[in-house]
Amino acid sequence: MRITVIGASGQIGSRVVxxxxxxGHEVVGASKRTGADVLTGEGLADAVAGAAVLVDVTNSPSFEDDPVMDFFSRSSANLVEAARDAGVGHYVALSIVGADDLPESGYMRAKVVQERTVAESGLPYTIVRATQFHEFAEMIVASLAVGGEIRAPKARIQPIAAAEVAATVADAAQGAPVNGIVNLGGPDKMSFAELARTVVARQGEQTPVVVDPSATYFGTPVDDDSLVTGTGAVLGDLRFTDWLASR
Structure with a gap:
């Protein structure tokens, strides 16, 4: 089967390819580097020509509200048009668990627009929503540092290995469209404070971790359910502590 992966040079896309x-599939790995520009549409027709499946694992180069909305609005519209014109039979997109419940986040609002564009395109589709990656944990914890402390939101997080996200996306590409959402999370739900203490200990630091009800996740208020999966979700196997120890 011929499958086009858009965003093939990224952390998830390279693994999916x-x-x-x-x-055993015929895989076209496409990205801006190969001449496929999701913002202008240039090169997309060639990238998806003859493809039975299109996998969209693109990401915005900017997380600021206006640029990220522009990126996902334009890229999803251009990709849907190219897929429709090429007769693609399955559109697979990667998104984020809880995206539609966090409207205060500009990034999440943009992902919802992307999801809606795909879902309303008329194309058979599967949206894989994943929780935050193990690989982002240190960055997340660093973002919570204030005045010599880690000020953790009173909320839970459910990290998952990027390799397991890629495997689930690849499985979705090889399966039938679900015309809906597949939620994917790590095997363990933990508090932000637990995550922070684990990361700080691994770094050999003694930075105090304080639970702060006013602390946010990159500026967005979150609670125990905002960033974790509910019932019926697919769960990964690799625990964050085991992944961290293996680095």
Whole structure:
């Protein structure tokens, strides 16, 4: 089966290309580097020509509200148009668990627009929503540092390995469209404070971790349910502590 992966040079996309190639598919790895520009539409027709499946794992180069909305609005519209014109039979997109419940986040609002564009396109589709990656944990904890302390939101998080996200996206690409959302999370739900203490200990630091009900996740208020999966979700196997220890 011919499968086009858009965003193939990224952390998830490169893994998806490897997995699908190893499974025997004809894989086209496309990105801006190969001449496929999701913002202008240039090169997309060639990238998706003859593809049975399009996998969209693109990401915005900016997380600021206006640029990220512009990116996902334009990229999803251009990709849907190219997929429709090429007769693609399955559109697979990667998104974020809880995206539609966090409207105060400009990034999440943009992901919802992307999801809606795909869902309303008329194309058979699968949206894989994943929780935050293990690989982002140190960045998340660093963002909570204030005045020599880590001020953690009173909320839970459910980190998952990027490799397991890529595997689930690859599985979705090889399966039938669900015309809906697949939620994916790590095996353990933990508090932000637990995550922070684990990261700080691994770094050999003694930075105090304080639970602060006013603390936010990159400026967005979150609670125990905002960033974690509910019932019926697919769960990964690699625990964050085991992943961290293996680095």
């Amino acid at each position: 490897e997995l699908l190639t190893a499974a």
